[in-house]
Amino acid sequence: MQLRTSRPAVCAAVGLVLTGVLAAPAAADPLSAATFSVPRRGDAPGYQVRVDTARLGVTVSRGGETLLRTAPDAFTFGGAVATRVRSVSKQGDTVVAEADSSAGKAVTLRLTPHADRFDLRWSVAGEPAGDRATHFDLATSGHWYGGGETSEGKPQPYPLSAGVVDEPEFSPASYMMQEPYFTTSKSVGVYVRTAQPMKVALAQGRADLTVTGASEYSSTVFVESSRRAVYDDYIGEVGKPAKSDATDAEYASPLWNSWAQYYRNIDQDxxxxxxxxxxxxNVAGHTVQLDDKWESNYGNLTFDAKTFPDPKKLVADIHGMGQKFGLWTTFWINLDSANYGYARDHGYLLHAKADPAQPCTVTWWNGTAGIIDLGNPQARxxxxxxLRKLMADYGVDGFKFDTRFFDDSCATSNGLTPQDYQKLGADMTDQFDQQGAGIRTHWGxxxxxxVIRAVDADTTWDGLRTSLRRASAISTDGYPFVETDMIGGSESMPPPSREVLVRWAQAAxxxxxxxxxxxxxxxxDTTTGQPVTYPADTARLYADAVRTHSKLAGYIQAQVKLAVADGSPIMRPVFFDFPADHRFDTIDDEWLLGPALLAAPVITTGTTRDVVLPAGLWFDPHTRRIEIGGRTLHGYPAPLDTTPMFVRLGAPGSAALITALTH
Known part of the structure; x- marks a missing residue:
């Protein structure tokens, strides 16, 4: 039924009442806009959605404030754009707009409202599956967050809208931790529902979210009263952690991995x-993990006898120091590996898209390889x-799983999607102890x-800041058990300075x-081959950071249980708990660890910093003073042996936290 009246229409829809389905302005064109309203109900704040009809677009508002607006070229496909709307109608609970396009094909937009969200879907009649892009105007949206990590080697803006994001391979198969979910400082979330790769770009005042290989663009827009509520909505869609994969010991002390210490120049001694x-x-942790270059060839899954002549003794030596032993491994088998021919001949490798009779080959940082087809149960x-043979023969306790489960240049098998390969990889690796290194699996x-580790970062102050931003983005995408990249960075650069290494350990x-x-x-220094010896107090300062983390172990365990119970992020932006304090919209060097601990580490050169305190009363473990919140502590003293942190009085766990930190 075409909507022609400006009088309020009332209809029941999923337990709510929709009013004012069309509000035609006093203009020559009665279809210049169509608006529907969802009233406030319970915790849901209510909202309005306007369908712009002169050129198809959508504007979301709440209480008269614009929250989200599409760009002028709101919906594009194959070089064409949706244009003038021909009709707006209501079909059941869904508002349907039919529009023309510059390609001469009809575009259908469907908006289905719910109490705290609406589904936004659009399709093109007679257009084969391909790129479908929805474009948003950033100026009206406030700050944008979410999406996960930007690609390795690219800056990670904070907020995302404060810089440039260009991710042409934003994908379930990506090595980056990425989610098709974005949120704003105006408490709106955009969840793109796709199992296929995307292209994501934020620049020049717009956000371009493109789905590939799609016949329909399907998404949900959450409209809430707080950013934490948007997070809870998203977790309600994709699910919260059913467990924590890490043990108590893995939370309480560090995992030591050999990569940044020696890179590939490694041997048993x-x-x-x-x-x-x-x-x-006194900085030992729960596990020593041997990274890259222990194998005879990549993919052989056998020790190189030249550099590791007695693997059983190596493992026994580590066990004798009271730690577990682990190995780095991948799903990629280099062409010069003995296992490559075996896997190829048995049909265990992914096939090429161009020639399904041939294995797919990919180039990675260690050569050219085939990829184990996790869609083949025999290959798995x-x-x-x-892996189990390594455990049985040498006493290996667990593994760091690296590389990706799939590559978009390869063909899937058995009707699977790239997202399905994420789940297959997760199911397989979940059989083993990941030793606090976790696995980089994402997209739902x-x-x-x-446990999720941030991708490799520079050994500089910028690397530290970037790694913290990445960890925060991962955490607020629903993966609460996060850690930075290896403390000090790991990008095959000169080692970190004493100050960067210590401050990184303090932040971690x-x-x-x-x-x-x-x-x-x-x-x-692997760039020169020269040894680097740190000043004697470096180890002492690092050990102090490890002891601080150990003191927090009981509190962190309580947060782990809460995350499993309701999906609560452990490391989170301050505005999750203080939604009205917009000072924290752009602060990336303070966060909350659970509800009671404000972390404010030093992540730049210097021995002082400003600390922005949220409202309330805050206990300073260093000075043993109570500080009144809602203000900024300018020039807070933070020499290299001090990590600024504050306990929120009255918050759950605060009393035990004060005892632990001051003992």
């Missing part, structure tokens, strides 16, 4: 000496059987409760887990 130095410096069993895999101590590599005793 170096690993043992590194582990002994860490133990002597063969791969996991190799929150329920597994894996106020997060759910600590992921370490560069020894605060000594390391190697």
């Amino acid at each position: 170096k690993v043992v000496a590194w582990a002994r130095d860490l133990k002597a410096a 069993d063969w791969y996991t059987g190799n 895999n929150q329920r597994y409760g894996f 101590s106020l997060m759910p887990l600590m992921y370490a590599s560069t020894s605060p005793v000594s390391t190697v």
Whole structure:
């Protein structure tokens, strides 16, 4: 039924009342706009949606304030754009707008309202599946967050809308932790419902969200009274963690991985000496993990006899120091590996899109490889059987799973999507102890409760800031068990300075887990091959950070249980708990660890910093003073042995936290 009257129409829809379905302005064209309203109900604040009809577009408002607006070229496909609206009608609970396009094909927009959200879908008649893009105007939306990590080597803006985001391969198969979900400072969320790769760009005042290989663009727009409520809405859609994959010990002390310490220049004697130095410096953790270049060839899953002549003794030495032992492994098998021919001949590899009779080959940082087809149960069993043999033969306790489960240049099998491969990989790796390194699986895999590590970062102050931004983005996408990249960074650069290494350890101590590599005793500059010895107090300062994290273990465990119970993020932006305090919209060097601890570490050069305190009363463990919130502490003293943090009096867990930090 075409909507022609400006008189309020009332209809029942999923338990709510829609009013004013069409409000025609006093203009020559009675179809210049169509508006429907969803009234406030319970915790849902109510909202209005206007369908702009002179050129198809959507504007969302609440209480007269514009919250979200599409750009002038709101809906595009194959180089064409939706244009003038021919009709607006109501079909059941759905408002339907039929529009023309510059390609001469009809575009149909469907908006289905609910109490705190509406579904936005659009399609093109007679157009084959391909790119479908929805474009939003940033100026009316406030700050944009979410989406997860930007690609390795690219800056991570905070908020996203404060910089440039250009992700042409935003995908379920990406190595980056990415989710098709974005949120704004005006408490609106955009969830794009797709199992296919996307293209995401934020620049020049607009957000372009493009779905590939789609016949319909399907999304949900959440409209809430707070950003935490938007987060809860999204978690309600994709699911909360069903468990935590990490053990109590993995939360309480660091995981030590060899990558940034030695990169590929590694051997058995170096690993043992590194582990002994860490133990002597009182910074040892729960596990020593051997990273890249332990294999004879990538994908062989056998030790290189030249550099690791006695793997069983290596594992026994680490066990003798009171730690577990782990190995780095991938799903990619290099062409020069003995296992490549075996996997190829048995049909265990993904096939090429262009020629399904041939294996798909990809180039990665260690050569050219085929990828195990996780859609083939026999291939999965063969791969996991190799891992279990390493455990049985040498006493290996667990694994760091690296690389991706799938590559978009390859063909899927058995009717699977790239997103399906994420779930297959998650199910497979969930059989093993991931040792606090976790697995980088995303795009709706929150329920597994894996630890998630931020992608590799520079060994600089910028790397530290970027890694914290990435960890925060991952956490607020519904993966609460986060850690930074290896403390000190890991991008094959010169080692971090003493100050960067210590400050990074301090920041990581106020997060759910600590992921370490560069020894605060000594390391190697792999760009020159020269040894680097840190000043003697570096190890002591690093050890202090590890002890701080250990003191927080009981509190963190309580937050882990809460995250499993209701999906609460552990590391979260301050505005989640203080939604009216917009000072925190752009602050990236303070966060809340659970409800009671404000982390304000130093992440730049210097020995002072300003600390913005939210409202309330805050206990300072360093000065033993109570500070009144709602103000900024200018020039807070923070010499290299001090990590600024504040306990929120009266918050759950605050009393035990004060005891632990002041003991």
